Amino acid sequence: MEAVLFGITAVLALAGGVGVVAARQPVHSALALLLVLLSLAVDYLLLAAQFIAALQVIVYAGAIVVLFVFIIMLLHTRSGEGPRAGAGLPRAGAGVLCGLFGLALLALAAGVRETAPPPAPGFGTIQDVGRALFGRYLLPFEAASALLLIGMVGAVALGKRLRPAGDPSPGRPQAPPAGGPARAR
Numbered sequence: 001m002e003a004v005l006f007g008i009t010a011v012l013a014l015a016g017g018v019g020v021v022a023a024r025q026p027v028h029s030a031l032a033l034l035l036v037l038l039s040l041a042v043d044y045l046l047l048a049a050q051f052i053a054a055l056q057v058i059v060y061a062g063a064i065v066v067l068f069v070f071i072i073m074l075l076h077t078r079s080g081e082g083p084r085a086g087a088g089l090p091r092a093g094a095g096v097l098c099g100l101f102g103l104a105l106l107a108l109a110a111g112v113r114e115t116a117p118p119p120a121p122g123f124g125t126i127q128d129v130g131r132a133l134f135g136r137y138l139l140p141f142e143a144a145s146a147l148l149l150i151g152m153v154g155a156v157a158l159g160k161r162l163r164p165a166g167d168p169s170p171g172r173p174q175a176p177p178a179g180g181p182a183r184a185r
Helices: 002-022 026-046 050-079 091-111 126-133 138-159
Strands: none
Touching: 002 026, 026 050, 050 126
């Protein structure tokens, strides 16, 4: 039963991954990414890692994909442009790449004869994740949080730049004219 469910979620994750790359609309790519992330959450449940599966759904499938869709919608309405024609990979090239990937997977599967050992009894529990995160992986965890903070501050700084004179975008301060600030007479 577990092998069948894993096979179904693996096919769904692969189809979602192809959908992320092959979709012509960015929103469709975000929805395909949601399919991949939910398939991974089911795989975590099959590994008896309930906490990691819940984090996958809440953090990635919930917050991150919603953020992606929000940014896509925001950027699309600001640019005012429609979808670009011919932006995707040609079908022949995609077929060749998929064939090469399939051959590589078959070669890898033919060489593997052992099954993986079952996970430890505490694998994926809140206590196990907490010990690993704040013990062995404390420095990478803090480095990732600092990197995210720097990115957020950079995004705010880029968003607060003065808009050019004559730009009717609401909510942003307008730069003074080239001759200096206008004086009231």
